[in-house]
Amino acid sequence: MKIAVLGGDGFVGWPTSLHLSDRGHEVHILDNLSRRWIDTELGVQSLTPMDSIQERTRIWKQESGRTIRFHLIDVARDYEVFKAWLAEHRPDAIVHFAEQRAAPYSMKSARHKNYTVSNNVNATHHVLNALVELDLDAHLVHLGTMGVYGYSTVGAAIPEGYLPVGIETMAGETVRQEILYPANPGSIYHMTKCLDQLLFQFYAKNDGLRITDLHQGIVWGTNTDQTSRHVQLINRFDYDGDYGTVLNRFLIQAAIGYPLTVHGTGGQTRAFIHIQDSVRCIELALKSPPQRGERVKVFNQMTETHRVRDLAELVAKMTGAKIAWLPNPRKEAPENDLVVTNDGFLDLGLEPITLAEGLLSEVVDVARKYAYRVDRSRVPAVSAWTKEIAKEVETDPEHPRLRSVS
């Protein structure tokens, strides 16, 4: 297959591109490199020394003999350029990672909110619009998030995209219907993923586009079979307060002797998946596209759920790290349960890598190896979800978030 990977320079996009290339597909990366610019804006860098995309693809060619082509295109801003590229290459499938994906970054300031909404909505809409305009029947695989549901359930397992509900008619009967699982996003970033869902629903129904939406859990780990083949193929590893996600942050904190920062009671339950499984899932999804005219196919792309404090305790036990209990900058319930169905990928043959598999220590090794590159001042999370939360922190000089924990 000829596959366009939008956002293929990112944390999940790069190993996905390598994996698909390794499987013999013709892979094209389209990326505007905005994440590298955001690193510069925030003054942070990947823990792992990450080469330019041009250099990475050169090394991949040298190691594997396979070509991955890179195209510098902004999917959200340059509709015409993007469309011209699609018209010329007419890929069989598009994997769409090209969005601003950090919840804390999306809540930093009014400018960051506007950027996240505009970048993510326009990127997704341009892809859909161009497929229709060009009469291109490519299968679109999008990366969404488990977070569209706001991490809270009513004691029901989160199904894969659709919820059977009973609606009472005027005649007093109950009609059963399947609706998009109701959204309850917890940040501007998560909200854009809910907007994406509606865009997909509309274009699948109106234009018969074939779309798969992967509701992904939090990705952990860093290496895959392909990124491990050469030091310069190494994947990005974010540890900062904006882009670093919870488990990877604990592992790096442990590696540099920084306390594990748990927000609130740590009672939030989250869904997780290892990066190696993430790229496998994407391959599986590409293999079983929906039919034209079928509704959007939704998979929950996760393998296990954990409470944040349990993860912290696990990492603490493994590494001897301490735990620092900090106030929660997010507006969310302090404790929640989360039960998620992932039958879709299990049925397609996924054999999950779980935390128990020993890969945790592999990540700690990577973290220790590059610990000299860590800027400790970038470790705390600093975006506050609301003005009230921001004020609370500002007016209390003894606030635990300001007391140095390093």
Place this chain on the structure above:
Amino acid sequence: MKIAVLGGDGFVGWPTSLHLSDRGHEVHILDNLSRRWIDTELGVQSLTPMDSIQERTRIWKQESGRTIRFHLIDVARDYEVFKAWLAEHRPDAIVHFAEQRAAPYSMKSARHKNYTVSNNVNATHHVLNALVELDLDAHLVHLGTMGVYGYSTVGAAIPEGYLPVGIETMAGETVRQEILYPANPGSIYHMTKCLDQLLFQFYAKNDGLRITDLHQGIVWGTNTDQTSRHVQLINRFDYDGDYGTVLNRFLIQAAIGYPLTVHGTGGQTRAFIHIQDSVRCIELALKSPPQRGERVKVFNQMTETHRVRDLAELVAKMTGAKIAWLPNPRKEAPENDLVVTNDGFLDLGLEPITLAEGLLSEVVDVARKYAYRVDRSRVPAVSAWTKEIAKEVETDPEHPRLRSVS
């Protein structure tokens, strides 16, 4: 109250501004005049000769002694300019009409789709974002549409925004919850209104913004108590295939001896409201804002529902016009029922003006008076909803949509 009317130069915005000014409020119109530019783009004009907004507000001052100030601002593109305006004026309430509102226009081409999504999503998001950034507790009243539900129900009356559903838990119990009524938009335009709903839900929950969303039916009529006071205060009247809405189009078609163009079987049921009621409803909504922390208040702003063919027959009987049955350019069910609850406004004291009230003939009079201004070539609807529908029309030279019906 000091009230900012975003999109106050438009069909509903102008009479709303006059009505609120007449009631003693300090009204400011913010508009980028994009609708006047779209008239130019499409080569159409309002049936009624509409003066510039500067001239209209001058006449209003002369007739009523009241000042309405106009500010040329693009809410979707100039976040900083809009925010600076809000910071200076700090209005008590904002009425938000500033969106591209024609479904056929939104489906015309890829460019029109992109414009509609980007204009509408950014306009709404900028309003919300600025309220939070400025710590401004203004009540936001937004004009949404009944069309978010796709004009189809399962035999249940459409409630005001929220649907009680039963969700089955893993324990086999049924938990009752109220969710946003599931969206099922029929065009890109309608879809943007669904995106708006999610934005409102998020900002009400996360930041405590006070928001009322009015799900409006199709507005008919043209004059209100205030626009009738001077010929130069006259309201816009769209009759073209893009912006003209069904009942007003029938009335103008009847006035110029053009057959009433019914799409498909005319079996689509739609919700309607007279422009005079529309402005009254907005005033009622302004009077009873939600509390801070309350969920978004949703009203169905409509007074009656009718099947399109019944309306055509009514107008035909009244005026002697013929009916032309044309293929439907929209992708929708040929026939649907629609039952809508509007208890919210009835409880607040609305006394609906119905079609039976004799106002139909008033509109026919306006239409006859200005019939000499009609460009007959602009009457047919030309946007096709999908490539298939467009092709069907293109390849059949005998297609009824191409046979001149004038």
